[in-house]
Amino acid sequence: MTAETPGTPAWTSECHRAxxxxxTGKGGTGKTTVAAALALTLAADGRRVLLVEVEERQGFxxxxxxxxxxxxxxxxxxxxxxGEVRALAVDVEAALLEYFQIFYSLGFAVRSxxxxxxxxxxxTLAPGLRDVLLTGKVKETVTRLGSDSKPVYDAxxxxxxxxxxxxxxxxxxxxxxxxxxxxxxxxxxEGVVRLLHSPDTIVHLVTLLEDMxxxxxxxxxxxxxxxxxxxxxxxxxxxxxxxxxxxxxxPAAEHRLDHARLAAGLAAAGIVADEAMLxxxxxxxxxxxxxxxxxxxxxEQLVATGVPMLSLPRLVEGADLGxxxxxxxxxxxxxxx
Amino acid sequence: MTKxxxxxxxxxxxxxxxxxxxxxxxxVGKTTIAAAMALWAADAxxxxxxxxxxxAKRLAQALGLEALDNDPRRVDIELADPGGELWAMMLDTRxxxxxxxxxxxxxxxxxxxxxxxxxxxxxxxxxxxQEYMAMEKLSTLAATNxxxxxxxxxxxxxxxxxxxxxxxxxxxxxDGRMIRLLSVPSRGVMKVLGAGFTLFSKAVSTVLxxxxxxxxxxxxxxxxxxxxxxxxxxxxxxxxxREPGTAFVVVSIxxxxxxxxxxxxxxxxxxxxxxxxxxxxxxxxxxxxxLPLATAEVAAEKLERTAPLTAAVLGxxxxxxxxxxxxLHMRARFDRVHTDLPIIEVATLASDAHDVPALREIGLRxxxxxxxx
Numbered sequence: 001m002t003a004e005t006p007g008t009p010a011w012t013s014e015c016h017r018a019x020x021x022x023x024t025g026k027g028g029t030g031k032t033t034v035a036a037a038l039a040l041t042l043a044a045d046g047r048r049v050l051l052v053e054v055e056e057r058q059g060f061x062x063x064x065x066x067x068x069x070x071x072x073x074x075x076x077x078x079x080x081x082x083g084e085v086r087a088l089a090v091d092v093e094a095a096l097l098e099y100f101q102i103f104y105s106l107g108f109a110v111r112s113x114x115x116x117x118x119x120x121x122x123x124t125l126a127p128g129l130r131d132v133l134l135t136g137k138v139k140e141t142v143t144r145l146g147s148d149s150k151p152v153y154d155a156x157x158x159x160x161x162x163x164x165x166x167x168x169x170x171x172x173x174x175x176x177x178x179x180x181x182x183x184x185x186x187x188x189x190e191g192v193v194r195l196l197h198s199p200d201t202i203v204h205l206v207t208l209l210e211d212m213x214x215x216x217x218x219x220x221x222x223x224x225x226x227x228x229x230x231x232x233x234x235x236x237x238x239x240x241x242x243x244x245x246x247x248x249x250x251p252a253a254e255h256r257l258d259h260a261r262l263a264a265g266l267a268a269a270g271i272v273a274d275e276a277m278l279x280x281x282x283x284x285x286x287x288x289x290x291x292x293x294x295x296x297x298x299x300e301q302l303v304a305t306g307v308p309m310l311s312l313p314r315l316v317e318g319a320d321l322g323x324x325x326x327x328x329x330x331x332x333x334x335x336x337x
Numbered sequence: 338m339t340k341x342x343x344x345x346x347x348x349x350x351x352x353x354x355x356x357x358x359x360x361x362x363x364x365v366g367k368t369t370i371a372a373a374m375a376l377w378a379a380d381a382x383x384x385x386x387x388x389x390x391x392x393a394k395r396l397a398q399a400l401g402l403e404a405l406d407n408d409p410r411r412v413d414i415e416l417a418d419p420g421g422e423l424w425a426m427m428l429d430t431r432x433x434x435x436x437x438x439x440x441x442x443x444x445x446x447x448x449x450x451x452x453x454x455x456x457x458x459x460x461x462x463x464x465x466x467q468e469y470m471a472m473e474k475l476s477t478l479a480a481t482n483x484x485x486x487x488x489x490x491x492x493x494x495x496x497x498x499x500x501x502x503x504x505x506x507x508x509x510x511x512d513g514r515m516i517r518l519l520s521v522p523s524r525g526v527m528k529v530l531g532a533g534f535t536l537f538s539k540a541v542s543t544v545l546x547x548x549x550x551x552x553x554x555x556x557x558x559x560x561x562x563x564x565x566x567x568x569x570x571x572x573x574x575x576x577x578x579r580e581p582g583t584a585f586v587v588v589s590i591x592x593x594x595x596x597x598x599x600x601x602x603x604x605x606x607x608x609x610x611x612x613x614x615x616x617x618x619x620x621x622x623x624x625x626x627x628l629p630l631a632t633a634e635v636a637a638e639k640l641e642r643t644a645p646l647t648a649a650v651l652g653x654x655x656x657x658x659x660x661x662x663x664x665l666h667m668r669a670r671f672d673r674v675h676t677d678l679p680i681i682e683v684a685t686l687a688s689d690a691h692d693v694p695a696l697r698e699i700g701l702r703x704x705x706x707x708x709x710x
Contacts, residue, residue: 211691243652245645248646261646265646269635271636280625281653284653
């Protein structure tokens with residue numbers, strides 16, 4: 001797996017300089033796994049990285065095999081050389097209550113109202129409020145300083161909503177029309193807008209090399225550019241490793257592999273192949289060839305966007321903790337740091 | 338233990354089967370499966386409508402769906418049985434909601450509702466609205482008796498089975514208690530909740546702004562008299578889904594996350610006593626040649642220099658066997674939990690299915706018993 005354009009690293013200086021990495025992708029592309037792998041990669045050299053999840057799915061708890069995450073930053077993994085990944089599952093209700101508590105000293109009373117569904121009510125009434133609260137919490141983690149006056153986290157990686165929703169999610173300016181023009185949450189939202197449009201922030205798009213995810217990725221890149229949000233990389237996930245020599249790709253895909261030649265090769269390795277086996281192997285090779293060619297076509301469409309690309313292999317064993325480390329290694333080989 | 342196989346052919350052919358609902362997480366090929374089942378049943382001579390939510394562009398084109406269109410259109414293809422018909426539509430959530438409002442209200446009131454800014458939020462972004470409207474549309478279509486069979490694709494819900502919960506949640510939300518509390522807190526309520534509520538209510542209006550609350554309150558007043566009709570309708574849809582003429586199929590790929598969702602779907606459908614026909618394991622990789630992994634790997638290594646093409650082909654076979662082993666492992670874990678759930682595997686196609694021949698191929702694979710490799 002090499003970078004798309006030899007010579008120019010996919011992980012640009014903009015990516016390297018950013019501290020807030022927003023990871024989005026169509027549902028089913030593995031964005032949660034990739035976000036976790038990215039966090040683990042960035043945690044190399046003893047750095048501290050926070051992974052944030054905003055969709056209340058507990059994807060990270062599952063991935064890192066830890067109990068469901070509370071609304072609290074918890075250590076979930078150690079990078080190879082001692083860096084640390086923490087994870088936080090932002091809970092909208094908790095975030096809203098946090099605000100009310102801080103700004104209106106409404107602790108106890110609010111908790112009893114929570115039971116009546118008041119918080120769900122407020123966030124349903126103004127969907128933008130939800131996003132403002134979530135991004136507000138993200139901003140707080142990015143800008144938080146430790147006792148040494150340095151940022152607590154070297155990087156924050158957000159497992160953001162899917163491509164279809166990400167622009168709305170990050171388009172806090174639009175969401176602000178949902179909320180009143182004054183008050184602490186409004187000023188918080190303004191701070192979020194500043195952060196998102198600063199060089200501290202960069203957006204990555206996870207995709208598979210298939211029709212729908214590729215189309216959505218290209219559309220999302222367009223929308224992100226329209227609102228001036230910086231696009232970092234396209235991270236191709238679950239790419240098929242090409243097995244066939246380039247010259248054999250098309251013949252294989254068209255089911256034109258020479259059975260006699262195949263049989264001779266097999267015989268040399270001591271395998272006696274009947275026609276059924278030859279046909280089975282050739283069909284498998286054809287499916288592989290077609291897939292590789294289709295993926296190459298998808299890749300070309302993505303290259304045309306001009307966004308640098310990273311590439312990750314399919315995890316045969318599925319996305320588990322070992323898989324996250326494997327993907328992190330692959331990202332690091334491609335220059336992610 | 339012999340595992341029951343999900344036998345879709347008799348189910349799709351049976352004239353008593355009126356509705357088939359596919360559910361599953363996103364990206365598992367649900368829409369394609371729904372379209373393939375509909376085409377298969379139409380080829381078998383039935384008059385079928387397929388209700389899709391968000392089909393891939395090329396699949397939509399194959400079905401002649403160029404744009405969102407809230408009414409089924411006849412798909413212009415030649416069917417194996419000329420007595421069959423295939424119709425397709427793409428759900429327009431907002432329009433379905435509009436139609437429902439117009440149906441349950443006077444023209445004047447409907448107009449006021451549709452113009453309310455808060456209605457836009459509810460009809461497009463309230464979580465579960467899409468699922469709710471898919472079922473509403475199903476209900477409407479079923480009531481026309483225009484089709485022998487309706488195949489419905491459900492949206493890839495984050496919280497699976499939102500379509501069962503959405504009507505309830507929406508009516509709970511809209512019954513207006515909270516809106517009334519926030520806009521005109523009455524004295525009685527104040528006494529119960531105390532001063533905390535006044536503060537809360539103030540905080541909420543500071544955050545949301547007064548106009549928003551006013552719009553919401555007006556909306557609820559307009560909506561109030563329709564609740565009865567809505568609830569009845571939601572109840573009727575729910576009953577339709579539980580009728581013997583309905584069959585649910587859960588679609589999944591053979592990966593941990595997707596199967597976890599599938600497992601949840603299966604449990605939930607059973608708990609609701611919905612007629613669950615079985616699980617479709619989509620895009621699996623059964624080996625097509627009988628050659629064990631170890632043999633293939635040893636031979637591939639041996640031939641790497643002398644016969645690179647054969648070595649590559651053996652490498653592809655070895656990859657496939659490794660993938661298959663992982664799939665069987667996943668499947669076995671699922672089986673242990675859902676011992677009596679019928680399953681059918683659909684081996685992966687080389688390309689995404691986006692034309693009629695590919696849909697037919699999937700239909701064949703869906704309806705053929707395929708032995709576990």
